Amino acid sequence: MKQELALRIQLENPPADVDFSLQKGSGTNYTILQKQRSGTQALVFECTVAVKLGADNQPDFAGVVVQGTPANRFIYINIGKSAGQFDSIWSRRLKIPLKGITTEMIEETTDDSSLVLETKVPGTGKDGGPACGTVKPFNGWYLAANTSSTSSTVP
Incomplete structure (x- = not known):
């Protein structure tokens, strides 16, 4: 049975004046969602995903x-030109793994709408620019209070 799962990604300490967005679609056929310009605060992206048990009995x-x-x-976070900021020197994407989300975590969040699965990832890479590639180290997902309305999340 498919369920909807609320996710929140916090991008911590990104370099200033760079656009970041969620990517909807794949390859060159994508659109950007929740575009935000970095400043002094963490950037927060919220979305919902469908989840079901796969053939290996793990969440898919x-x-x-x-x-x-x-x-x-x-999930991709697009950065700079990839996020529609065409005057940016950056054209990157950051992969946010969904690995590590357990069936127990899914059950808790789907049973209790006051909870969301959240992760915090670094916004700045070793080169001082926006973090890109697969998040490393990835500290995983955890249960957090759902502080936003579901109408603001991406379907």
């Missing part, structure tokens, strides 16, 4: 922001 994710193969699902 789907939806307009989900990328990758069943064993390696992730």
